[in-house]
Amino acid sequence: MYYRGSAAAVIVYDITKLDSFQTLKKWVKELKEHGPEDIVVAIAGNKNDLGDIREVPMKEAKEFAESISAIFIETSARNSVNIEALFQKISKQIPPLENTEVESNESFKLSGTLPAPARRRGKEEEEEEEEKRKKGNKRKKGKKRKKKQKRKKGKKRKKTKKG
Numbered sequence: 442m443y444y445r446g447s448a449a450a451v452i453v454y455d456i457t458k459l460d461s462f463q464t465l466k467k468w469v470k471e472l473k474e475h476g477p478e479d480i481v482v483a484i485a486g487n488k489n490d491l492g493d494i495r496e497v498p499m500k501e502a503k504e505f506a507e508s509i510s511a512i513f514i515e516t517s518a519r520n521s522v523n524i525e526a527l528f529q530k531i532s533k534q535i536p537p538l539e540n541t542e543v544e545s546n547e548s549f550k551l552s553g554t555l556p557a558p559a560r561r562r563g564k565e566e567e568e569e570e571e572e573k574r575k576k577g578n579k580r581k582k583g584k585k586r587k588k589k590q591k592r593k594k595g596k597k598r599k600k601t602k603k604g
């Protein structure tokens with residue numbers, strides 16, 4: 442599982458398979474032990490369109506989610522039920538990134554009441570981005586140079602034709 446720098450994790454189980462709920466508990470344990478401290482965790486009980494063959498009672502899953510302060514929602518990926526709601530719930534718990542850097546900012550004060558502070562970008566990530574930006578600029582400059590050279594060559598050819 443790769444979660445370095447993650448602000449949120451969605452762990453999905455299948456409401457028609459008790460096994461998947463047990464597996465979910467293992468993932469939660471793993472995340473609590475090795476994941477970022479302030480990560481927002483959401484538990485999604487998928488396939489809620491198959492309520493007639495349900496194996497995981499909603500109450501049980503909800504109570505488990507509450508016990509670990511996780512978001513809980515039942516979804517149906519097939520029928521597009523509660524997918525947007527799931528991400529909205531998550532986004533409400535993740536404060537805006539920029540505002541965590543500026544303490545005097547008004548919206549930071551508002552987000553201060555939210556349970557999970559947004560992650561700060563690690564130095565490594567910033568360096569990686571800077572590197573990419575530089576590489577991108579170099580490539581652009583290279584392309585520009587080639588275009589210029591082509592244009593020059595074109596002009597020369599025209600001149601020699603006329604002359």
Ligand SMILES: Nc1nc2c(ncn2[C@@H]2O[C@H](COP(=O)(O)OP(=O)(O)OP(=O)(O)O)[C@@H](O)[C@H]2O)c(=O)[nH]1
Pocket residue numbers: 487488489490491516517518519520
């Ligand atoms: N009825 C129903 N079926 C779903 C839903 N979501 C996914 N499925 C079906 O469940 C099967 C597995 O879906 P995948 O998207 O492959 O999910 P997965 O996590 O890789 O599932 P597994 O391979 O079973 O571990 C597919 O046949 C999907 O069509 C849902 O909300 N309702």
